[in-house]
Amino acid sequence: MLARKYRPKTFSELIGQDAMVTTLGNAIKRDRLAHAFLLTGVRGVGKTSTARLIAKALNCIGPDGQGGPTIDPCGVCEPCRAISEGRHIDVIEMDAASHTGIDDVREIIEASRYAAVSARYKIYIIDEVHMLSKAAFNGLLKTLEEPPSHVKFLFATTEVHKVPVTVLSRCQRFDLRRIPAELLATHFAHVVEAEGVTAEPEALALIARAAEGSARDGLSILDQAIAHADIEGGGVRADVVRAMLGLSDRGAIRDLFGLLLKGEGQGALRVLRAQYDLGVDPQAVLKTLLETVHAVTLAKLGTPPQPGQSGEEVRDLEEWAAALSFPALHRLWQLMLRGHDEVARAALPIESCEMALLRVIHASQLPDPGDLARRLASGEMPAGAPPAPQSASAPPTAPVAQNQPAPEPQPPALPADLAGLAQLLQDRNRFALAEEVRSIVRVVTYEAPRIDFAAARNLPYDFLRELGAALREITGVNWQVKVVEGEGQPTLREQGEAAEAAEKAAVLASPVVAAAMEAFPGAELVGWKRSRSNGI
Secondary structure, three states, X not given: OHHHHOOOOOHHHXXXXXXXXXXXXXXXXXXXXOOEEEEEOOOOOOHHHHHHHHHHHHHOOOOOOOOXXXXXXXXXXXXXXXXXXXXXXXXXXXXXXXOOXXXXXXXXXXXXXXXXXXXXXXXXXXXXXXXXXXXXXXXXXXXXXXXXXXXXXXXXXXXXXXXXXXXXOOOEEEEOOOOXXXXXXXXXXXXXXXXXXXXXXXXXXXXXXXXXXXXXXXXHHHHHHHHHHHHHOOOEOHHHHHHHHOOOOHHXXXXXXXXXXXXXXHHHHHHHHHHHHOOOOHHHHHHHHHHHXXXXXXXXXXXXXXXXXXXXXXXXXXXXXXXOOHHHHHHHHHHHHHHHHHHHOOOOHHHHHHHHHHHHHHHXXXXXXXXXXXXXXXXXXXXXXXXXXXXXXXXXXXXXXXXXXXXXXXXXXOOOOHHHHHHHHHHOOOHHHHHHHHHHXXXXXXXXXXXXXXXXXXOOOOHHHHXXXXXXXXXXXXXXXXXXXXXXXXXXXHHHHXXXXXXXXXXXXXXXXXXXXXXXXXXXXXXXXXXXXXXX
């Protein structure tokens, strides 16, 4: 098994725990060794391996037999080899899960009084120490507080909160961190090279993400993937790993995410059913969608791409980040998180997943509350009261002749400027396209139905075709939309930001605010509301 074969034999092979190794190395160099160490962290990060490495570091005598404690044990002297093979008489390992009582601890206390047989220190490694009973912990306290100089205790636990504070206060604590996915992927690449197996980088990245920071879990998954590769007659491939882990195809999920943003319900359900037919759990689909929303949010913040992301995935994330606002992303997150929880406890998982996705599509077509408030405040939308209800006896104000077809809706008038065009798109539920128009288009010539513009950044895929098709569908007129050379006017978003900056500057220059800023040094203007009396 790879997890046993590639257990770290030196501190240099212990990945992801550099801070702990540095602290321990300094303690050994300065002869400031604690009498008890507590190693805590999630499964598979190297707690027991670290305890054995500490035992080797403290008892190493070097190849010539004259060495002392060192952070770089030689691995060839008798103590190092005996500890690595688990046969050293002075290094005692105990599993607290199966030795929980006071009698087991009493044996340790009695034996600790006697000097080591052949090693420099007698070392007790107690794994899963939180499983000890209350009486066993109490029995250890006195020995931990005043241990013999030749004894060292090494405790390992995944649930440090269950260890009594009285024990914690007598130990030097090391918190072993989850190993980052990029470090795990690099480590797995070395492993497959040593095993003489080829592996796709994307496959190793999938395994590293599935390991969730645990080297042991990742090596176990890699072991299984290599077995699959032998059966398939090739290297470790991403599609085989994805099928083995029951993960959804990230390309298909990106297609699904794009369909959700476009409001295409039938297409979204078709992609979902295709994944379900391949054996993908509906809950896994929603989990990957949540990861996608999170990745888009990070891209909007300008976070560098994560290792293992393909160029196509990075490009899609950047386009969605430019098109979606933070409120829209937060709303998507909440909707999908709710759907994930519902599917987890649903009697009909795939049907619940379909309903959750349809709810996301429906919610995406609703106007943003913040945008509605802005339009009301700016006067773009009248805030009049609804018409009064008619009495039952009152005749209808606009009777319709019986059996007469309703008049066909007339296409709207062509928008007079780019702002009207963007608003028209938004009113017809083309929210993503409207946001792209506001953030990308720098008008050079606008003569409806013709638009010549310069792009503020790289155009999203099929932007011109989608914009032309949407305008033709809405207005019934063929539009000529093309990119030309030239500076063009600022985008609508840039104009809005400039107007807001100018308004903020005017507010700061007003006598009331200026006096407040002078009275409270370091204060910041975080918002303002206009008043009829003083304009602020």
